[in-house]
Amino acid sequence: GQQLNQSPQSMFIQEGEDVSMNCTSSSIFNTWLWYKQDPGEGPVLLIALYKAGELTSNGRLTAQFGITRKDSFLNISASIPSDVGIYFCTGTASKLTFGTGTRLQVTL
Amino acid sequence: DTAVSQTPKYLVTQMGNDKSIKCEQNLGHDTMYWYKQDSKKFLKIMFSYNNKELIINETVPNRFSPKSPDKAHLNLHINSLELGDSAVYFCASSQDSLALYEQYFGPGTRLTVT
Numbered sequence: 001g002q003q004l005n006q007s008p009q010s011m012f013i014q015e016g017e018d019v020s021m022n023c024t025s026s027s028i029f030n031t032w033l034w035y036k037q038d039p040g041e042g043p044v045l046l047i048a049l050y051k052a053g054e055l056t057s058n059g060r061l062t063a064q065f066g067i068t069r070k071d072s073f074l075n076i077s078a079s080i081p082s083d084v085g086i087y088f089c090t091g092t093a094s095k096l097t098f099g100t101g102t103r104l105q106v107t108l
Numbered sequence: 109d110t111a112v113s114q115t116p117k118y119l120v121t122q123m124g125n126d127k128s129i130k131c132e133q134n135l136g137h138d139t140m141y142w143y144k145q146d147s148k149k150f151l152k153i154m155f156s157y158n159n160k161e162l163i164i165n166e167t168v169p170n171r172f173s174p175k176s177p178d179k180a181h182l183n184l185h186i187n188s189l190e191l192g193d194s195a196v197y198f199c200a201s202s203q204d205s206l207a208l209y210e211q212y213f214g215p216g217t218r219l220t221v222t
Contacts, residue, residue, distance in 0.1 A: 033210075042112070042198050042213030043151070086149055096211070098151040 004099035006089055012105045013079055021102040022073040023089030031092040032065050032072040037101075038085045046087075047074070081106050111135050112214035114199050120220045121189055128185045129217045131199030137212075139163075139205045140182035142174060143198040145216070151198070157182050158205040186219075194221045 006023045013019055023032070031050055035043035047058050049065035049072060056063055062075045072089055084106050089099040112133045121127050133140060141164075142154045156164035160176045171187045186193060199214040 037149075040215075042200070042216050044213070045210060048210065088151065096153060101149050101151075103149075 004089055004091060004097055006087075006099040006102050008102060009100070010103040010105070012107060015080060015106055015108050017079055019076040019079050019083070019104060020073060021087060021104075022071060023091075023099050024071045025091055026070075028069040029091030030069075032063070033090045033092075034061075034063050034072070034074045035088045035090060035098075036085050037088065043088055076104075079104075079106050081108065112199055112201055112212050114197075114214040114217050116217060117215065118218050118220075120222065122222055123189055123191060125189050126185070126187045127189060127219070128183055129197055129199075129219070130181070130183045131214060132181050133199075133201040133212070133214075134180065135201055135203075135212060137201040137203050138179055139202045140176065140179070141200040141202075141211065142182065142184050143200060143213075145196040145198060147195070155182075155184075156205070163205055189219075189221045191221050194219055 003026050004023055033048045034046045036046050037043040047056050047063040052065055052069050053067050054065040060077045064073055066072055086101045086103050088101050090096055115130045139158045141156045143151050144154055145151045154166055154168050155174045157176045159179050173185045176182045196216045196218050198216045200211040202211045
């Protein structure tokens with residue numbers, strides 16, 4: 001079946017630093033999405049990407065749909081404490097598959 | 109206004125019991141889903157309903173039975189609970205089955221089986 005691997009699995013960064021995480025797939029996806037899950041809450045959609053090579057921003061977040069359609073990355077600039085949470089990449093081909101997640105912790 | 113709501117938020121029960129989790133969405137969406145998130149935070153889809161009809165049924169024990177009385181509700185009934193069923197269960201919805209990527213999630217139900 002489809003697998004999505006995210007890296008890093010977890011990261012500790014200081015407030016103000018930029019963050020980069022990526023997601024790779026064993027198969028091609030038609031859509032890439034990034035969700036964030038706050039502690040004790042359900043995932044919330046951050047960015048959706050629909051075309052290979054597409055680069056999309058949402059505030060301090062920037063995500064790209066890889067040219068090969070098998071990967072995507074998410075950058076967060078100037079991190080703040082409320083960026084803490086788990087970031088999931090998801091891809092869709094015939095169904096939605098979630099990545100393994102990147103746990104982000106921000107220290108002051 | 110709450111978009112996708114689940115009850116209860118927490119559920120603690122003993123092995124062998126039968127329990128239900130309820131989900132309601134007020135977004136007017138046609139499609140609803142149930143996910144299971146394990147202790148490692150891995151999210152896996154279990155079921156999906158579109159307009160009260162089952163469209164996705166992953167490899168889930170038949171002790172789990174979803175029920176959709178109308179398109180705004182998707183409940184999950186679990187028979188003969190086992191320790192391995194302990195997890196957080198999320199309900200989600202999307203406008204239709206083609207928009208399955210733009211899903212709105214509920215707050216989750218943490219099920220603990222003792």
